[in-house]
Amino acid sequence: MNTFEEYADKFRITCDPETLDCCMTDAAFSIFEGSGLLLTQGGNSFSHQSEGAIRLILTDLQLFHDTHLKPLSSPVLFSFRKDILDTGEDPFLELWQDRLKSDPIVQIKTSGKSSFQPFSPDDPLFTFAFTSLSGLIGAVNNFIGKVMGEVILEESGSHPFPRLLKLVYNTLSADQKTVVQALEGIHHSGIVMPLLLVLGEINAAEYAKGLISLKIQPKEFFSEILAGVAGVQAYSGFTLQKPGREKQSSDLIPLGEGDAIEFKSTLRWDIRAGKTNQVIERACLKTISAFLNSQGGCLLIGVRDNGSIEGIESDRFANEDKFLLHLWTLIRSCLGRDFSPYIRTRLEKADEKTICLVECQPSTRPVFLRQPGYEEEMYIRIGPSSNALDISEALKYIKDHFPER
Numbered sequence: 001m002n003t004f005e006e007y008a009d010k011f012r013i014t015c016d017p018e019t020l021d022c023c024m025t026d027a028a029f030s031i032f033e034g035s036g037l038l039l040t041q042g043g044n045s046f047s048h049q050s051e052g053a054i055r056l057i058l059t060d061l062q063l064f065h066d067t068h069l070k071p072l073s074s075p076v077l078f079s080f081r082k083d084i085l086d087t088g089e090d091p092f093l094e095l096w097q098d099r100l101k102s103d104p105i106v107q108i109k110t111s112g113k114s115s116f117q118p119f120s121p122d123d124p125l126f127t128f129a130f131t132s133l134s135g136l137i138g139a140v141n142n143f144i145g146k147v148m149g150e151v152i153l154e155e156s157g158s159h160p161f162p163r164l165l166k167l168v169y170n171t172l173s174a175d176q177k178t179v180v181q182a183l184e185g186i187h188h189s190g191i192v193m194p195l196l197l198v199l200g201e202i203n204a205a206e207y208a209k210g211l212i213s214l215k216i217q218p219k220e221f222f223s224e225i226l227a228g229v230a231g232v233q234a235y236s237g238f239t240l241q242k243p244g245r246e247k248q249s250s251d252l253i254p255l256g257e258g259d260a261i262e263f264k265s266t267l268r269w270d271i272r273a274g275k276t277n278q279v280i281e282r283a284c285l286k287t288i289s290a291f292l293n294s295q296g297g298c299l300l301i302g303v304r305d306n307g308s309i310e311g312i313e314s315d316r317f318a319n320e321d322k323f324l325l326h327l328w329t330l331i332r333s334c335l336g337r338d339f340s341p342y343i344r345t346r347l348e349k350a351d352e353k354t355i356c357l358v359e360c361q362p363s364t365r366p367v368f369l370r371q372p373g374y375e376e377e378m379y380i381r382i383g384p385s386s387n388a389l390d391i392s393e394a395l396k397y398i399k400d401h402f403p404e405r
Contacts, residue, residue, distance in 0.1 A: 003091045004178070005185035007080050008071035011041065017062040022054050029054040031061070042083030046075075053078075056234055071186050072228040074235040081178040092169075092181050100162055103190030104214050105140060109321065110159045116214050129213035136202065136210045140192060143201045144321060145346040145356075148328045152337070160325045165191060172198070179232045183207075187225065188216055197229070198236065204229040249300055249348045249355045253307050257384045260297035262287045265310040267301050267327060267356070278373065284327075284358075285334050285369055290379040290386035291360035292335070292342055292367045293401075297381065299358040301327075311353025320347055320354060327356065334371045339363055366398045 019034045031038045031046040031054060038046050038061075048054050057074045069075055084091065092099070100106055107114040119126045144164065151167045153160055169191070172180065176198050183194035193210050196202045202210070208225040211217040217225060252261055264284050270277035284301060291297035302312040317323040324345060331343060342361045347354055370376050378394045379386045389397055 002084055002089070003095070003185055004080055004181040005071075007084065008076050008182075008186070011069065011071075011076050011079065013038075013041065013061070013069070013075065013079075015061060020058055020062055022051070022058050031058050040079040040082050042079070042087075044079075044082040044086070046078065046082075048078075050237070053235070053237065070228070070231065072182055072231045074231065077175075077178050077182055077232065077235050080182070081174050085174045085177060090177070092177065092184075096166065099184065099191055100165070103192055104216075105136070105190060105192040106162060106165070108137070109140065109161045109319075114214075116216075119213075119215075125212070125219065128209075132206070132209040132213040135206060136193075136213070139196055139202050139206070141320070141347050143196060143199070145324060146344060148324050148345055149331075149340045149343050152332070153325060153328070155322075155325055155329050159319065160321045164321075165195065168199075169195065175236055179236050182232060183229075186228065187211055190216075204233065247298060247357070247359060249303070249350060249357050252298055252300060252357075253303060253350075256307065257305070259381050259383055260291070260295065262297065262299050262384070262386075263303040263305055263307065264299065264301045265304050266315050267312065267323065269315045271310075271314065278371075281330055282369075282371055282374065285330060285371060286379050286386045286388075288331065288343065288358060288360055289335055289367045289369045290381045292339060292363040293379060293397075294362065294381035296360050296362045299360070301356040301358065302353065303355060309351045309353045309355065311351075312347075312356050313353060323356065327358075334369060335367055336370075338365075339367055364402070366394075366402050 015033050015038060020038065021032050022029055023032055024030075028047040028049050029051045040046065046054065046057055057078055060069070060074045064070065064073060104114040104116045119129045144161065147164065147168055151164065151171070153164060153167065169177070169180070179198050180191070180194040183189055183197065184191060189207075189211055193202070193207055197204070197207045204226055207229060208222055211225060212219050212222060255261055257263055264287070265271060266280055267284055268276045268281050270280055284299065287299045291299065302310050302314075304310050312320070312323050315323060317326065324347070327345065332340065342363050344359045346357045346359070348357060349355075366378060368376050368378050377388045378397070379388055380397060
């Protein structure tokens with residue numbers, strides 16, 4: 001097993017920078033030293049279909065040749081990928097459980113506490129750390145809500161967050177995995193923060209401030225961390241910027257319920273009866289299916305009809321992640337897995353309670369609600385309500401709104 005930090009520590013490549021050049025070979029661009037291919041430590045060529053990637057490696061070799069190469073420089077990252085990951089070996093997976101257990105964000109999400117000692121209130125960095133960590137945990141929650149619709153995760157007694165992380169990691173490209181392993185190995189940052197950085201859920205500054213806030217790295221290393229992240233960003237080719245502002249519950253609640261907005265106090269808990277109720281679940285599923293069949297819309301779970309906040313805490317799940325997992329299990333089993341790409345979920349805080357925002361895009365195919373114990377039905381949005389169509393109405397609606405492609 002050759003971890004990234006071990007590989008980077010032993011990495012040596014001796015070349016004459018004046019003889020290096022980039023040339024096209026077959027369907028790829030390659031780096032040559034004189035008349036021969038320049039090879040990694042493992043004997044693999046520096047070849048890639050992207051001319052930009054090869055030129056980045058070439059200029060790094062010309063500027064920082066021999067032993068002056070930094071661990072997070074593009075030649076080291078590329079060589080690790082070619083020599084280790086491309087051979088089918090992934091040392092990260094062999095160490096996964098140990099790295100997972102030591103990740104402070106995983107500890108916070110799964111147990112509500114962490115082994116790291118936070119800054120004391122009288123420390124000058126206390127406010128900075130509190131603000132940085134609040135933003136970081138918010139990004140983690142946003143990430144969870146987003147990917148719940150992109151991966152298949154079965155409900156079980158264990159906390160879903162660690163399983164979710166592994167599923168997402170396994171979907172990464174070799175270059176993305178290289179960056180995650182490199183940042184974890186060099187900065188000792190754990191799994192979560194490098195993953196969020198690679199996926200564009202946090203930016204370089206948020207990543208660096210997270211390391212300082214969690215006392216993983218001292219504040220004196222802030223500029224050095226940023227420089228390292230800049231290197232991996234250039235290598236990966238990602239623009240690690242947050243997407244534009246999404247719809248917020250604080251914007252939607254004052255608008256009240258309508259053809260594209262609906263409130264539900266809970267997902268499964270019958271407040272009057274004091275127990276879970278499948279009818280309550282069905283009410284949420286009706287709304288989602290109606291939005292999909294119409295012009296889209298937003299369902300806010302944890303908001304009463306009058307716009308006051310109930311909070312998903314009333315649903316009595318063990319944690320927020322299990323709430324999301326149950327919601328996505330209902331969506332996939334009762335509406336169909338094919339419609340997951342049209343749905344996004346996100347948790348937001350309001351009045352010290354939690355709201356789940358379910359944003360639905362209009363589907364290109366008709367959606368039917370198939371819930372055990374009920375007949376199959378098709379719902380559409382008519383004003384502020386979700387209405388079931390009878391067979392003749394459904395056939396006409398499908399013909400008019402879902403033309404054959």
